[in-house]
Amino acid sequence: MAPFIHFDQVTKSFGTLKVVDKLDLEVAKGEFVSLLGPSGSGKTTLLMMLAGFEQPSHGAIWLDGTRIENLPAHKRNMGVVFQNYALFPHMTVAENVAFPLAMRGVGRAEAAARVTRALDMVRLGHLRDRRPAQLSGGQQQRVALTRALVFEPTVVLMDEPLGALDKQLREHMQLELRDLHRTLGLTVIFVTHDQSEALTMSDRIAVFNHGRIEQLDTPEGIYDRPRTRFVAEFIGETNLFEGVVNKVADGIAEIAIASGVVVRAAQLGPVEVGAPILASVRPERLHLQERAAGGNAIAVTVTDHVYQGDHLRTHLAGPGIELVAKVQRRVPVGPVGSPAFACFEPSECTLIAPDQAAGRGA
Numbered sequence: 001m002a003p004f005i006h007f008d009q010v011t012k013s014f015g016t017l018k019v020v021d022k023l024d025l026e027v028a029k030g031e032f033v034s035l036l037g038p039s040g041s042g043k044t045t046l047l048m049m050l051a052g053f054e055q056p057s058h059g060a061i062w063l064d065g066t067r068i069e070n071l072p073a074h075k076r077n078m079g080v081v082f083q084n085y086a087l088f089p090h091m092t093v094a095e096n097v098a099f100p101l102a103m104r105g106v107g108r109a110e111a112a113a114r115v116t117r118a119l120d121m122v123r124l125g126h127l128r129d130r131r132p133a134q135l136s137g138g139q140q141q142r143v144a145l146t147r148a149l150v151f152e153p154t155v156v157l158m159d160e161p162l163g164a165l166d167k168q169l170r171e172h173m174q175l176e177l178r179d180l181h182r183t184l185g186l187t188v189i190f191v192t193h194d195q196s197e198a199l200t201m202s203d204r205i206a207v208f209n210h211g212r213i214e215q216l217d218t219p220e221g222i223y224d225r226p227r228t229r230f231v232a233e234f235i236g237e238t239n240l241f242e243g244v245v246n247k248v249a250d251g252i253a254e255i256a257i258a259s260g261v262v263v264r265a266a267q268l269g270p271v272e273v274g275a276p277i278l279a280s281v282r283p284e285r286l287h288l289q290e291r292a293a294g295g296n297a298i299a300v301t302v303t304d305h306v307y308q309g310d311h312l313r314t315h316l317a318g319p320g321i322e323l324v325a326k327v328q329r330r331v332p333v334g335p336v337g338s339p340a341f342a343c344f345e346p347s348e349c350t351l352i353a354p355d356q357a358a359g360r361g362a
Helices: 043-051 093-103 108-121 137-149 167-184 195-201 219-224 229-234
Strands: 005-014 017-027 032-036 058-063 078-082 155-159 188-192 204-209 212-217 239-249 252-257 262-266 276-281 287-289 296-307 311-318 321-328 339-344 350-352
Touching (some): 017 058, 017 212, 032 043, 043 155, 043 188, 093 108, 108 137, 167 195, 195 219, 204 219, 212 219, 212 229, 229 276, 229 350, 239 262, 239 321, 262 296, 296 321
Parallel strands (some): 032 188, 032 204, 155 188
Antiparallel strands (some): 005 017, 005 058, 204 212, 239 252, 239 276, 252 262, 276 350, 287 339, 296 311, 296 339
């Protein structure tokens, strides 16, 4: 089946600065895909090219089988939600939501019915006569979303729409957006630099770095099986071991670290004995024990505890290495200066090939 949205070798340059570099991306109809990356990585530029506000320097953009890179923005039938909401301050909530319908020549009676249905859907019908300045940040965000949905767009594009909200409201809106996506079957492209936001809401995540996609995968795949060093370090937190493949047997690769530590990892792809390798282990996968246990056990000393509410962020020092473990508060942990073993199973350790370890993956 052909993809609903297809970026084909798309490049965007501003003068000598290449912001998006020969990028390929396919999105299925009804999918929620987040573009995640640091500032300047190219994710917003890609969104603007899809919306029609920027044109690619090279390459093609396809929507439902039709090339659209030269199609004006107003003919693409896409709803766009920005971080600043861009609501008209002199209009009421209902008038703001009705605006795109008026621009498309929808009759007054039909427009009124659509506005009522849309506002009820986001539980804002009782605020239809208020102006944006009389609304909270969360309410303004929902009005902006409703305005983007009311004309039944082909695709909904969102550029950091929750960035201005406080943490509690942002997390609430993440769930609301996820439910709306599932209920309406929307195709959503969502730009964010917030890893938790992308993991919570997305069907798939495209991790951007220097104008290219380092990894495109499900939230579970991105977090549990990072394919590049950049992804491993950008998504959440991780412990990295640099070493050489010592031997491979029964699906387990043994990695010799320079300090003499040996790490065993499940072999998920081809590796060669003697080849340099990088191993990634998430802090919550480390279990502190008094005795060596499991497939890996590294002798360490507790150097610090940082209280994080539901867990302790425990810093550890081993032979030539420093580690971090996330320890649940109900689990007993020795005081600073006490010895322990940092234990984890080979299945909890991800290998990253040397050409990918430098963050050059596409």
